Amino acid sequence: MSKTRTVTSKADRTGGKAARPRLWLTVLSLTAFALLIALGVWQIERRAWKLALIDRVEQRVHAPAQPIPAPAAWPTITAASDEYRHVSATGRFLHDRETLVQAVTEEGPGYWVLTPLQRADGTLVLVNRGFVPTERRDASTRQTGNPEGKVEITGLLRITEPKGGFLRNNVPQHNRWYSRDVAAIAAARGLHDVAPFFVDADAGSQSAGGPIGGLTVIRFPNNHLIYALTWFALAFMLAGKLLVTFGGGLFRRRRFVHEPAGGPDAAARRTGSDAGTIVEQA
Template structure:
């Protein structure tokens, strides 16, 4: 019977470790859902005036991220077209423009335009924009450099876009627009924030079940061999 000690011990320890990892992922799932709920509540909050002061500090940007704002001003000449695709609409571009409001010049993401509308003539015009502040982290070292001649960008890089359009590194992603060119707003949501903890938990619990089955098989096999020796 001493031969049973090892498979029983391995079965219990392995199952305990795998189940504990599954429980930890369930706890992480509840934590992440709380974070997403808080972000959703902030996104849908009452619009505020634009924040004042320096917004180049990453700490300040993190504190202002998702803040709902409303601003009146003038959409100025100059555009950036960021490659995107929208369900039921197909490939197109996000229309990023300089927006002058209250003596400031900031960035505004007005939403989706089709490939056909890319070269349409758009002049300066007044607008009221309601949306959320955001600093999308879409660019990485694998992101191609923008094609400035064709005006095609492959990610929203707020510092680079601000430098190109000579604005503050402050971006409003529009939810509603009064005035302005025809676009399909693509407001900020939490849909792009991953929350895979449920699948991770299922994986760990599944591995625990497999480990238990394999351990029981090994124990049964060991018992059978012991009986044959008697």
């Protein structure tokens, strides 16, 4: 049986070491793998939270209307516990204090009409009566749709929007509104004892010729499963790369053969920059 013997040079021997991943690269790769797995798990948890939120909101929206919270409960109102509750309120609209907030709806661009509703105890709650197109911005064009006297409205409790619209801040001094900021609107209109939330009136509360109610959009983006699968896929791709890098040497078969010192090539092996160990390739 013939054997092929080759002499490995110093470069060959050091090259084997150089092919191994450096320690810092190994640590970095393992850290990245752990981080990707953690991100995937976090997205799974976020998905569970989002599904619970959607279910909770659906229950609130379709529940029978309850009176809006009493003033004593106003400081405890939060989005998590109260937003989108189906509520009712009775009072008299102060049409001369209405505020128009820019809106884009399924009906097109226009304005939300926010009107204070004065209740029997003197407190006020802002009611988003609904949408009007730009050509009906002037209150004189919809006088017939402004009910006088006592009214009862039902709708969804909404949390104030103090940060303005997308890339646009409210400008109260110029009467330009891009979000339904209850406190700012109350201050601009000289209103007191105002609830820290507003009510989106439903379609059943609109009057003939008045704003179009019932246009509240309830939408919660739920892409967490896609994000989780993306993070996990990246983690497994990285794991595959690490397996190839670290496990490559496991599939190579090398046997080191030491020839007798008196062999014919011994002198060549003992001298010169290429002196080294003879390797027999299997």
